[in-house]
Amino acid sequence: MVSRVIPVEAFDLVIFGGTGDLAGRKILPALFRRYCAGQLPEGSRILGAARADLDRAGYADFARAAIREHAPGRHCEDGSLEAFLKRLDYVAVDACGESGWAALAGRLAGGDRVRAFYFSVGPGLFGDLAQRLRRHGLAGADSRIVVEKPFGHDLESARALNATLAAQFDEGQIYRIDHYLGKETVQNLMAVRFGNMLFEPLWNSQYVDHIQITVAETVGVGGRGEYYDRAGAMRDMMQNHLMQLLCLIAMEPPAKFEPDEVRDEKVKVIKALDPVAPHHIVRGQYEAREGDAEAHPSYREAVDDPRSTTESYVALKAHVSNWRWAGTPFYLRTGKRLVARSSVINVVFKDAPHSIFGAEAGRHANVLSIRLQPNEGITLRVTIKEPGPGGMRLVDVPLDMSFAEALGPEGEDPPDAYERLIMDGIRGNQTLFMRGDEVEAAWAWTDPIIAGWQARGEAPKPYDSGSTGPRDADLLMERDGRKWRGINP
Numbered sequence: 001m002v003s004r005v006i007p008v009e010a011f012d013l014v015i016f017g018g019t020g021d022l023a024g025r026k027i028l029p030a031l032f033r034r035y036c037a038g039q040l041p042e043g044s045r046i047l048g049a050a051r052a053d054l055d056r057a058g059y060a061d062f063a064r065a066a067i068r069e070h071a072p073g074r075h076c077e078d079g080s081l082e083a084f085l086k087r088l089d090y091v092a093v094d095a096c097g098e099s100g101w102a103a104l105a106g107r108l109a110g111g112d113r114v115r116a117f118y119f120s121v122g123p124g125l126f127g128d129l130a131q132r133l134r135r136h137g138l139a140g141a142d143s144r145i146v147v148e149k150p151f152g153h154d155l156e157s158a159r160a161l162n163a164t165l166a167a168q169f170d171e172g173q174i175y176r177i178d179h180y181l182g183k184e185t186v187q188n189l190m191a192v193r194f195g196n197m198l199f200e201p202l203w204n205s206q207y208v209d210h211i212q213i214t215v216a217e218t219v220g221v222g223g224r225g226e227y228y229d230r231a232g233a234m235r236d237m238m239q240n241h242l243m244q245l246l247c248l249i250a251m252e253p254p255a256k257f258e259p260d261e262v263r264d265e266k267v268k269v270i271k272a273l274d275p276v277a278p279h280h281i282v283r284g285q286y287e288a289r290e291g292d293a294e295a296h297p298s299y300r301e302a303v304d305d306p307r308s309t310t311e312s313y314v315a316l317k318a319h320v321s322n323w324r325w326a327g328t329p330f331y332l333r334t335g336k337r338l339v340a341r342s343s344v345i346n347v348v349f350k351d352a353p354h355s356i357f358g359a360e361a362g363r364h365a366n367v368l369s370i371r372l373q374p375n376e377g378i379t380l381r382v383t384i385k386e387p388g389p390g391g392m393r394l395v396d397v398p399l400d401m402s403f404a405e406a407l408g409p410e411g412e413d414p415p416d417a418y419e420r421l422i423m424d425g426i427r428g429n430q431t432l433f434m435r436g437d438e439v440e441a442a443w444a445w446t447d448p449i450i451a452g453w454q455a456r457g458e459a460p461k462p463y464d465s466g467s468t469g470p471r472d473a474d475l476l477m478e479r480d481g482r483k484w485r486g487i488n489p
């Protein structure tokens with residue numbers, strides 16, 4: 001596989017929150033990798049902007065340490081890192097005050113070029129930043145802003161945020177990140193569905209019994225307890241990442257792979273979602289790991305609130321009420337401190353309408369599993385005859401394809417989600433970014449679910465660290481005569 005690097009013109013990128021966790025963990029390493037791939041043309045300027053009183057050398061020190069930790073490899077040692085660091089600059093800027101803005105405008109002076117402003121800061125600062133960019137003449141037609149989740153806490157706050165940004169920028173200049181959309185295999189969902197004739201005729205309620213979407217993590221809430229305890233798995237993962245996966249799996253084929261064509265189809269899926277019945281929702285909270293509570297404390301200890309009722313796990317059954325999917329449930333689950341890190345979509349097909357082999361052959365259903373991470377690939381379980389004499393006994397075997405193996409030894413590691421998304425932002429391609437109405441529609445579906453359990457005063461069910469989640473989530477399936485497929489890495 002030969003990687004194709006699509007050239008871009010020299011650009012400016014300002015990272016507000018340039019000394020923050022996301023800048024160090026994701027944004028700077030992503031830019032460095034793109035630099036090594038030859039995609040940061042001479043003359044491009046990358047500026048860190050934050051409150052800290054740093055100079056260019058101080059910022060380069062921060063970036064060097066972050067890149068060595070989060071993007072280690074030969075390029076850190078062969079001179080590329082030092083060359084990349086020379087591209088960086090830093091301006092101390094107060095998002096809520098006037099200090100630093102004239103200096104920032106001065107650094108960005110000259111040159112007709114794309115200017116991207118990455119808001120890697122809390123949403124409370126979005127409005128201040130947007131207003132000051134406009135006031136200082138930095139919000140021209142070639143400017144764009146990239147904003148991170150959480151995009152709102154509910155529908156009302158998301159609407160307010162959209163309105164704040166819309167007061168200064170057009171929708172075509174606003175790039176709302178959901179990093180799942182930048183993952184290689186998530187885009188592969190569209191390639192598999194719309195690049196093959198094989199699946200599409202079967203992709204409906206006539207042939208699909210149900211669909212399972214699992215995003216399991218082994219990590220706990222770590223040092224993000226304060227944020228997480230206000231969000232929970234529903235707001236942190238379900239409203240955005242799982243919702244995006246659901247959209248890509250369920251949407252109608254767009255006429256073209258163009259930003260608004262794709263996003264129009266996704267919005268239609270979200271709007272077709274039924275409200276979720278209370279008995280179709282299971283919330284869980286992880287307990288400490290037995291025998292290792294110090295390294296793996298319980299959720300409540302991690303967030304330092306012995307009475308917290310925030311969920312670190314949620315499973316639910318959703319229905320997309322449209323012509324294609326009426327009658328096919330979508331089971332979604334996500335949680336922290338589970339048995340393995342595994343994001344997978346299982347499309348479980350219906351049994352054959354009639355078994356010519358008799359009852360003892362058992363029931364067999366084809367399952368198409370799309371593994372998003374790790375070990376990206378596709379498996380189709382197919383029914384065959386068990387070898388040997390003794391009659392017709394049927395077994396299910398996997399037709400298994402790992403993308404890494406299929407793409408051969410020259411296959412490179414795909415770019416990290418942030419690499420792709422940042423470069424798409426620079427290129428002005430919004431296909432993999434969420435539109436304002438899409439985010440609002442997702443909150444409109446999520447809000448009543450959360451309001452419901454709050455009104456009912458429900459506490460989450462405890463589950464063991466390292467397990468597959470609370471038992472009630474299994475019952476959610478078993479009541480329907482179905483089973484979750486295993487959480488395998």
Ligand code: BG6
Nearest residue numbers: 149179217219236237241343373
């Ligand atoms: C983030 C969530 O958006 O996604 C985190 O806030 C979560 O809680 C993370 O851990 C998962 O991302 P990934 O890429 O590791 O699957």
